[in-house]
Amino acid sequence: MSTRTTPRSSGTRARRLIRPEDGRRNNIALVLQTLYDHSGLSRADLARQTGLTRVTVSDLVAELLDDGLIREAGPNEQVRPGKPGTALALVPDARDLLAIDLSDQVTLHGAILSLQGEVVHRVDRPLAGARGDAALATVTELARDLQRAATHPAAGLGVGSPGLVDADGVVLNATSLGWRDVNLAAHLEAALGLPADVANDANLAAQAEHRFAGGSANLLRLQIVGGLGAALLVGGTPVLGENSAAGEIGHVVVEPDGAPCRCGKRGCLETWLATPHLTQRLADDPGHHDEILAAAGRHLGTVLAPVVAVLDLSQVILGGPRDLLDGPLLAAAQATLTEDTRVDFRGPAQLTHSTLGDDAVILGAAALVLRRRLGVR
Numbered sequence: 010m011s012t013r014t015t016p017r018s019s020g021t022r023a024r025r026l027i028r029p030e031d032g033r034r035n036n037i038a039l040v041l042q043t044l045y046d047h048s049g050l051s052r053a054d055l056a057r058q059t060g061l062t063r064v065t066v067s068d069l070v071a072e073l074l075d076d077g078l079i080r081e082a083g084p085n086e087q088v089r090p091g092k093p094g095t096a097l098a099l100v101p102d103a104r105d106l107l108a109i110d111l112s113d114q115v116t117l118h119g120a121i122l123s124l125q126g127e128v129v130h131r132v133d134r135p136l137a138g139a140r141g142d143a144a145l146a147t148v149t150e151l152a153r154d155l156q157r158a159a160t161h162p163a164a165g166l167g168v169g170s171p172g173l174v175d176a177d178g179v180v181l182n183a184t185s186l187g188w189r190d191v192n193l194a195a196h197l198e199a200a201l202g203l204p205a206d207v208a209n210d211a212n213l214a215a216q217a218e219h220r221f222a223g224g225s226a227n228l229l230r231l232q233i234v235g236g237l238g239a240a241l242l243v244g245g246t247p248v249l250g251e252n253s254a255a256g257e258i259g260h261v262v263v264e265p266d267g268a269p270c271r272c273g274k275r276g277c278l279e280t281w282l283a284t285p286h287l288t289q290r291l292a293d294d295p296g297h298h299d300e301i302l303a304a305a306g307r308h309l310g311t312v313l314a315p316v317v318a319v320l321d322l323s324q325v326i327l328g329g330p331r332d333l334l335d336g337p338l339l340a341a342a343q344a345t346l347t348e349d350t351r352v353d354f355r356g357p358a359q360l361t362h363s364t365l366g367d368d369a370v371i372l373g374a375a376a377l378v379l380r381r382r383l384g385v386r
Contacts (some may be wrong), residue, residue, distance in 0.1 A: 010141035010188050017253040036174060038384020040069045044099050045124075045385050051085040051094025070097065077103045078124075078383075086096055091257075101125045104164040104383075107203070108374035110264070111148065111170045112210040114185050114235065119151045120368075121159055122375040124383075126221045128368065130158050140187030148193075149200050156201055166203055168193065169210035175253045178207035186267050206381045211256060212247045213373025214365070215240035218326050220386070221375040222364055225324045229316060230306045230363070231258075231309075231331030233309030237279040245386050258316070259283070263308040281305045287333055299337045306338040310345025310360075317358045318350045328363040335362060 016028050039059050044050060047058070052070055056063045082301040100121040103206040110118040114136065133152045136144065152166055170193065170285055172183030174354045178194025180186075197205035197317040211232045218224035219242055232238045237259030241248040259279035260272045267276025268286070280286050291299050297331040313325060325346070327334050339360060363369060379385040 010145070010191060016125040016194065024037055029354035035384070037069050037072065040066065041078060041383060042074060042385050044097055046224075049082065049085065049096040050099045051096060053094050054312035055097070078209070079103075080135055099124060101127070102129075102161055105129075105159040105161045106167040106375040106378045107152070107159065107163050108371045108378070109148065109151060109166070109168045110210065110370040110374065111168065111183075111186065112232075112234070112370055117147060117151050118367075118371060119155045120253050120371045120375075121155055122371070124164075124379070126372055126375055128371070130155075132158060144186045144188070145191065145193075145196065149197065152197055152201055152205075156203065163203055165378040166197060166201065166205040167377035168197070168205065168382075169213040169214070169370040169374045170207055171210055173253050174207055174209045174212075176249060178205065180208070181253060192350065203322040204378075204382055206377050208247070208377055209238075209253075209256075210373075211238035211240040211371045212249070213240075213377055214328055215242050215326075215364075215373070216376040216380070217365055217369050217372035218363065219245055219330070220379070224326065225322075227320070228324040228326060229313070229320075229322055230326040230328060232369075233282050233334065234284055234328060237282045241316075241320070258312055262311050263312060278308055278331075281308050283284065284330060284333065302333070303341040306341030306343075307345045309338070310342040310347065313342070313346050313358075313360075317346065321355065322358050323356070325360045325362065326363050328365070328369055331362060 033037045040055055043055055043058050053063065056066045065384065079097050080100050082096040084093040085096045098316060102163060104124055106118050106122040106124065108122055117134045117136055119132040120128045122128050122366065132151060134147055136147060136316055139147050156163065170180050171185055173181040175181055180188045180191045180193050182189050184208060194205045194207045214232055215228065215230040218230055226242060228242050230240050239256035239258045241256055260270065260274065260277045261276055262276050263278050263281065264276030269275055270277035270280050277349040287305055291298055294301060319339050343360045346360060350358065365372060
C-alpha cells in the first residue's frame with residue numbers, strides 16, 4: 010500500500026529563512042520548558058534561568074496565561090529581600106495529548122494524556138488482521154474516537170508506528186501493517202483537522218524514558234518483543250540515521266552458522282533475543298533454561314559494546330517481558346558489556362529494565378506532541 014503525497018525526506022527538513030516569529034516561538038517554548046521542569050518559579054526567576062530580559066519574560070508569561078497553559082500560584086516561597094514574586098505553575102489539564110501505539114499486532118492502543126503524562130482515558134481497537142487500507146481505516150477511527158473523547162483542547166496527536174518512519178511522519182515500510190510509503194501524519198491531520206506527528210515506536214519509547222522516567226538525555230533503549238529494535242537519544246534528540254533506520258541492531262550476526270533469520274541471513278541477534286525465538290529455545294531444551302538465557306545475554310552484550318563505546322553511553326534500557334529479560338539474561342549482558350568496554354577513564358554503562366511497562370510507546374507519543382507542538386523536550 011502506498012499513499013505518499015510528499016517526496017521522501019532524507020531525515021532533514023528543508024532549510025528555510027528564520028522569521029521574527031520563530032524567535033518568539035522559541036522563547037515561549039523556553040519559558041514553558043523551564044516551568045515544566047521547575048514549577049513555582051517567579052517571573053524574575055525565569056529571567057535568571059532563561060537569560061531573557063524581565064520585560065520579555067513578562068510578555069511571554071502573559072501570553073501563556075492567556076492561553077491557559079500556566080497559572081499564577083500565589084507568592085513565591087523562596088526567601089529573598091524585598092517583595093516576594095508570584096509563583097507560576099503549569100496547568101496539567103490545559104491541553105489533552107492524544108496518543109496511539111501501533112506496535113501490537115493484535116490490538117491498537119490509544120490514550121488521552123495530561124501535559125504531565127498522566128493517562129486519563131484509554132481507547133483500544135482490535136486490528137483483526139487488517140492490513141493496508143483496512144489498517145489505515147482502523148487507525149483513523151481510533152484517532153477519531155480519541156478526538157471525540159477529549160475534554161480539553163487537543164495539542165495534537167502522536168503516533169508510534171512499527172517499521173521505518175521518516176522525519177515527516179511518512180511510514181516508509183511497516184510490514185506488519187502492510188504499509189509502504191504511507192504519509193500517515195498528513196492523512197491523520199486531514200482526517201482530524203489536528204496536528205499529527207508520527208515516529209517509529211522504539212524511538213518514541215526512548216523519548217518516554219527520558220521525559221517521564223528520568224532517563225539520561227543520552228541513552229539506548231531496546232524493545233524486545235516479536236522482533237528486536239533499538240532507539241538512540243543523543244542530547245535528548247532521536248537519532249534516525251541516513252535512511253531512518255538507526256537502531257536496527259537485531260540483524261547484526263552473532264552466530265554465523267546459527268538459525269535462519271527472516272532477513273535472509275543466519276544467526277542474527279534477533280534469532281536469539283526476539284521473544285518468539287527465545288521462548289522456543291527454552292521450550293525445546295527446558296533442562297538448560299538459565300544457560301540459554303545467559304547465552305542470549307552474552308550475545309546482546311557483545312553487540313551493545315561497540316555502540317556504547319563509540320557513543321560513550323552510560324545507560325541502556327531494555328523493554329520487554331521481565332520473566333525473560335531479568336535474571337540470567339540481564340546479568341550476562343551486563344557482565345559482557347562491562348568487560349568488553351572496560352577502560353580506566355569511564356565507568357561501565359548500566360543495563361536496566363524499563364519501568365514504563367506497556368505504556369512506553371503511548372507515553373513516547375505524548376512526548377512527541379509535547380516536543381513538536383509545545384517545544385517541551
